[in-house]
Amino acid sequence: MAQKPGIPKGTRDFTPAEVSKRNYIINTIKEHFQTFGFQPIETPSFENLETLMGKYGEEGDRLIFKILNSGDYLSKVRDEVYQSKDSNKLALKITEKALRYDLTVPFARYVVMHQNEITFPFKRYQVQPVWRADKPQKGRFREFYQCDADVVGSGSLWQEVEFVQLYDTVFSSLKLEGVTIKMNNRKILSGIAEVIGAKDKLIDFTVALDKLDKIGEEGVKEEMIRKGISEEAIEKVRPLFNFSGTNADKLEQLKNMLSTSEEGTRGVEELNFIVNAIEVLGLISASLDIDVTLARGLNYYTGAIFEVAAPKRVRMGSIGGGGRYDDLTGIFGLKDVSGVGISFGLDRIYLVLEELNLFPETVSKELDVLFINFGEKEAMQSMKVIKNLRMNGINAELYPDTSKMNKQMKYANKRNVPKVIMIGEQELNDHTFVLKDMEKGSQETHPLENIQNLF
Amino acid sequence: MAQKPGIPKGTRDFTPAEVSKRNYIINTIKEHFQTFGFQPIETPSFENLETLMGKYGEEGDRLIFKILNSGDYLSKVRDEVYQSKDSNKLALKITEKALRYDLTVPFARYVVMHQNEITFPFKRYQVQPVWRADKPQKGRFREFYQCDADVVGSGSLWQEVEFVQLYDTVFSSLKLEGVTIKMNNRKILSGIAEVIGAKDKLIDFTVALDKLDKIGEEGVKEEMIRKGISEEAIEKVRPLFNFSGTNADKLEQLKNMLSTSEEGTRGVEELNFIVNAIEVLGLISASLDIDVTLARGLNYYTGAIFEVAAPKRVRMGSIGGGGRYDDLTGIFGLKDVSGVGISFGLDRIYLVLEELNLFPETVSKELDVLFINFGEKEAMQSMKVIKNLRMNGINAELYPDTSKMNKQMKYANKRNVPKVIMIGEQELNDHTFVLKDMEKGSQETHPLENIQNLF
Numbered sequence: 066m067a068q069k070p071g072i073p074k075g076t077r078d079f080t081p082a083e084v085s086k087r088n089y090i091i092n093t094i095k096e097h098f099q100t101f102g103f104q105p106i107e108t109p110s111f112e113n114l115e116t117l118m119g120k121y122g123e124e125g126d127r128l129i130f131k132i133l134n135s136g137d138y139l140s141k142v143r144d145e146v147y148q149s150k151d152s153n154k155l156a157l158k159i160t161e162k163a164l165r166y167d168l169t170v171p172f173a174r175y176v177v178m179h180q181n182e183i184t185f186p187f188k189r190y191q192v193q194p195v196w197r198a199d200k201p202q203k204g205r206f207r208e209f210y211q212c213d214a215d216v217v218g219s220g221s222l223w224q225e226v227e228f229v230q231l232y233d234t235v236f237s238s239l240k241l242e243g244v245t246i247k248m249n250n251r252k253i254l255s256g257i258a259e260v261i262g263a264k265d266k267l268i269d270f271t272v273a274l275d276k277l278d279k280i281g282e283e284g285v286k287e288e289m290i291r292k293g294i295s296e297e298a299i300e301k302v303r304p305l306f307n308f309s310g311t312n313a314d315k316l317e318q319l320k321n322m323l324s325t326s327e328e329g330t331r332g333v334e335e336l337n338f339i340v341n342a343i344e345v346l347g348l349i350s351a352s353l354d355i356d357v358t359l360a361r362g363l364n365y366y367t368g369a370i371f372e373v374a375a376p377k378r379v380r381m382g383s384i385g386g387g388g389r390y391d392d393l394t395g396i397f398g399l400k401d402v403s404g405v406g407i408s409f410g411l412d413r414i415y416l417v418l419e420e421l422n423l424f425p426e427t428v429s430k431e432l433d434v435l436f437i438n439f440g441e442k443e444a445m446q447s448m449k450v451i452k453n454l455r456m457n458g459i460n461a462e463l464y465p466d467t468s469k470m471n472k473q474m475k476y477a478n479k480r481n482v483p484k485v486i487m488i489g490e491q492e493l494n495d496h497t498f499v500l501k502d503m504e505k506g507s508q509e510t511h512p513l514e515n516i517q518n519l520f
Numbered sequence: 521m522a523q524k525p526g527i528p529k530g531t532r533d534f535t536p537a538e539v540s541k542r543n544y545i546i547n548t549i550k551e552h553f554q555t556f557g558f559q560p561i562e563t564p565s566f567e568n569l570e571t572l573m574g575k576y577g578e579e580g581d582r583l584i585f586k587i588l589n590s591g592d593y594l595s596k597v598r599d600e601v602y603q604s605k606d607s608n609k610l611a612l613k614i615t616e617k618a619l620r621y622d623l624t625v626p627f628a629r630y631v632v633m634h635q636n637e638i639t640f641p642f643k644r645y646q647v648q649p650v651w652r653a654d655k656p657q658k659g660r661f662r663e664f665y666q667c668d669a670d671v672v673g674s675g676s677l678w679q680e681v682e683f684v685q686l687y688d689t690v691f692s693s694l695k696l697e698g699v700t701i702k703m704n705n706r707k708i709l710s711g712i713a714e715v716i717g718a719k720d721k722l723i724d725f726t727v728a729l730d731k732l733d734k735i736g737e738e739g740v741k742e743e744m745i746r747k748g749i750s751e752e753a754i755e756k757v758r759p760l761f762n763f764s765g766t767n768a769d770k771l772e773q774l775k776n777m778l779s780t781s782e783e784g785t786r787g788v789e790e791l792n793f794i795v796n797a798i799e800v801l802g803l804i805s806a807s808l809d810i811d812v813t814l815a816r817g818l819n820y821y822t823g824a825i826f827e828v829a830a831p832k833r834v835r836m837g838s839i840g841g842g843g844r845y846d847d848l849t850g851i852f853g854l855k856d857v858s859g860v861g862i863s864f865g866l867d868r869i870y871l872v873l874e875e876l877n878l879f880p881e882t883v884s885k886e887l888d889v890l891f892i893n894f895g896e897k898e899a900m901q902s903m904k905v906i907k908n909l910r911m912n913g914i915n916a917e918l919y920p921d922t923s924k925m926n927k928q929m930k931y932a933n934k935r936n937v938p939k940v941i942m943i944g945e946q947e948l949n950d951h952t953f954v955l956k957d958m959e960k961g962s963q964e965t966h967p968l969e970n971i972q973n974l975f
Binding site (some may be wrong): 069070071072073076077078079080081082084085088096097099100101102104105106107108109110111112113127128130131132133135136137138139140142147150151152155156159160161162163174177178179182184186188189196198208216218219221223224226230234254280297315342345346400431432435438441444445448449452453455457458460461462463465475476479488 | 524532565587594607642649682689852886903911
């Protein structure tokens with residue numbers, strides 16, 4: 066009996082229409098990565114297991130897909146280990162490779178391995194799939210693309226300025242207007258922790274603060290007190306409860322609030338530089354907004370933190386994020402290489418463009434013209450014409466069989482082709498062709514030599 | 521201690537220069553796939569194990585990378601199975617997924633799963649990596665790209681004609697002139713087997729015949745006799761030992777030789793149609809050559825067989841191949857879907873272009889202009905200019921730090937950038953810029969408003 070075909074849960078087939086739409090997004094992102102001077106690299110789909118393990122926390126380790134060693138992989142497993150029948154212990158003996166979990170750790174590994182051939186600062190982009198053994202659910206997949214751009218080897222804040230511009234340029238280019246680029250700085254968060262005198266409570270503090278819209282000032286304060294943050298401490302950062310106005314207003318409030326913290330003050334200065342530069346240079350369609358509740362990957366980032374929110378009319382989590390990290394490559398033996406990078410969330414951007422109907426119509430029009438097949442001689446004449454059209458970059462094809470007109474036209478409709486050309490016996494003799502415009506429904510006869518003018 | 525980073529054997533990192541060159545080839549192939557009316561699909565990197573197993577022969581099964589189940593994968597393994605400590609038996613219990621081994625089986629699976637949404641004939645292309653646990657050696661990798669185009673759902677020979685044109689168009693477009701597209705037909709091989717009265721000796725026969733250049737007619741005949749093919753049989757296909765002349769000459773000889781075989785005659789007719797059509801339509805730079813020793817994947821193909829040889833001045837195996845298969849999807853339950861397809865060998869094409877120095881110089885020029893950083897105010901002025909250049913599609917960047925000129929120029933050289941622009945204090949005041957042409961070594965001052973004219 067034949068196998069009933071299926072695919073592993075959490076994975077997807079992409080149809081031609083879907084690939085075209087995904088490529089539209091990916092190509093737009095890549096195009097701007099390039100105008101901003103980023104260079105592409107690619108790394109292998111699987112890395113040595115030890116390159117990945119221990120980099121993503123305990124939960125991350127569990128979500129890494131491990132590849133079974135080839136050949137008689139059990140022959141090297143000692144009986145004692147084998148007899149314990151312990152999944153974790155055995156896994157370390159029968160797997161040596163694992164699928165990439167993100168693009169950041171492979172990038173760090175790449176930089177260290179290639180440090181002698183790289184000229185720093187190194188601006189790289191990478192658009193490749195990653196794999197996670199997460200429980201699949203709506204919008205969460207086991208295989209998905211990451212689109213990352215990073216610069217390593219420079220502490221210059223112009224990089225942060227550029228990343229704000231890059232987000233703005235890409236989303237404007239995708240006609241996705243009204244995104245908000247939220248920014249924070251790890252040093253500001255540290256300053257807040259210093260001021261409230263509770264470094265260990267920083268996450269509790271930001272998590273509570275983030276609920277301001279939902280539970281109000283009193284609710285947030287209650288939660289903070291419940292988490293062990295004192296009323297005096299809360300009083301010291303009171304401006305955060307009415308944190309509004311322009312970015313300049315916010316910076317002024319932060320400056321005053323964090324004046325006693327050296328690190329906090331440095332964070333405010335950094336943010337000030339970036340906000341000021343963007344003010345001078347201008348943005349196309351996005352807005353930049355200081356958000357002190359932004360704390361993604363707190364242990365990872367050391368400076369700027371970015372997150373991009375879709376336009377408010379769409380319900381969607383963040384569609385991009387990133388930040389500065391000061392010791393990405395240390396784990397592989399290369400110290401003191403500062404880096405900063407951002408990521409675009411392809412799957413979510415896709416959903417947003419779909420919902421707002423922002424994919425250009427041309428994306429799904431892949432075939433420009435179909436030639437109807439009336440028989441061998443007529444087909445040969447069509448093939449001569451098709452050859453020239455293709456050489457001019459026009460996507461053209463002959464229906465391969467001499468099927469009924471009905472069937473051939475049905476195919477034309479399904480392929481969403483705007484033009485159909487018919488060269489039958491009479492046209493062959495007259496040296497003409499019949500053009501059927503699929504949108505207007507009109508049909509006209511033209512001399513064969515005029516065919517190039519149609520496109 | 522820091523980990524010493526490495527990558528699994530048989531895998532590769534691709535540097536920016538390598539990615540650019542690979543993309544140049546891939547984009548050229550894709551561009552022509554599209555002008556020929558093919559549509560892109562993508563399938564998951566891993567498939568269910570049973571989708572892949574048993575499709576590539578016993579050796580193939582061994583070379584498939586299997587993915588260890590997540591979680592406590594041993595908990596479901598019965599003790600009896602476990603105690604046998606048999607690598608093969610255990611593998612079936614602790615793995616359910618495996619990395620794609622080629623693009624053909626996933627394509628067949630795709631067609632069957634999506635048969636109700638596909639309009640046949642279905643012309644699809646697919647450019648994705650595949651993985652094989654082969655012993656790595658020069659030019660053979662464990663992860664490599666395949667670039668495939670196939671049509672399913674039509675038996676029309678126009679498809680074969682198109683594939684010959686497609687090869688010619690792609691290689692001509694890559695400026696790789698002088699490739700030979702070798703063609704054979706499975707039915708001709710069957711005809712030969714019929715005529716020599718030894719169907720089971722067909723592979724021995726073609727293998728021996730293929731050595732004609734090396735060991736001469738006598739050597740080949742000796743080998744055939746040693747393999748058990750009779751002298752009378754060999755006499756019947758004598759024309760094959762002096763198989764030369766034009767394709768028309770060869771077809772004439774084949775026609776006479778195989779006149780007693782119905783299948784052989786059909787093969788000659790098919791080949792004749794294709795050769796004739798190509799004669800009429802013409803090729804740009806490749807040549808089409810009938811080669812009866814061509815037998816790749818004998819059990820797989822049922823009609824046309826293609827193989828592309830690099831120009832004779834390069835020592836390289838085939839750089840492409842394909843053919844017609846009559847029952848690709850049968851294994852997944854969809855019968856009688858004829859298909860034909862070809863593949864481009866990316867890694868080998870890369871080596872050939874490298875050897876013949878055919879990569880355009882522009883491929884490695886990724887950055888159009890670098891702006892030197894003289895300090896905050898000057899950098900801001902540069903950033904204003906850069907913003908406009910980028911919006912016009914020019915790849916531009918500011919050196920992020922105010923490092924010594926020396927270091928900044930070294931970076932410019934390493935990035936292979938053709939133009940460097942300097943806006944220092946004086947230029948800032950004068951509203952000018954200094955252009956350094958990195959090829960000529962010249963240096964000139966221009967008014968700032970003329971900057972767009974440079975590109």
